[in-house]
Amino acid sequence: MILPGHPAADRRAADRWRYWEPWTRLAGMSSTDAHSLHASRLGTLLQAGISWRAIRHYALDDPRHPTPEFETLLRKYGHYARGQKRRHAHARQLQRRCQPALPSPLAAAD
Numbered sequence: 001m002i003l004p005g006h007p008a009a010d011r012r013a014a015d016r017w018r019y020w021e022p023w024t025r026l027a028g029m030s031s032t033d034a035h036s037l038h039a040s041r042l043g044t045l046l047q048a049g050i051s052w053r054a055i056r057h058y059a060l061d062d063p064r065h066p067t068p069e070f071e072t073l074l075r076k077y078g079h080y081a082r083g084q085k086r087r088h089a090h091a092r093q094l095q096r097r098c099q100p101a102l103p104s105p106l107a108a109a110d
Contacts, residue, residue: 015062020063021035029064037063060073
């Protein structure tokens with residue numbers, strides 16, 4: 001289970017594994033070892049707040065990456081994901097502050 005309580009994450013993880021499985025076989029990796037490595041790395045990436053889109057786009061879940069290279073990618077994109085969340089939260093906060101108050105439709109009826 002990638003993320004407890006999130007069955008959609010398990011389905012997406014299974015789809016990603018179906019993508020990577022032939023590549024790991026070509027690389028000469030054991031299927032069971034590569035699968036468990038892939039699952040643990042996906043869990044780590046998702047817990048770090050990295051989106052599925054970024055994982056797919058940058059192939060962050062590639063089980064062929066050596067561990068030091070994976071850790072470097074995790075630091076790089078984990079920092080990026082945290083910055084994106086802060087940036088989006090700040091933009092939403094500014095948007096709420098700057099929105100003009102709309103008149104109530106009930107007030108217009110009087």
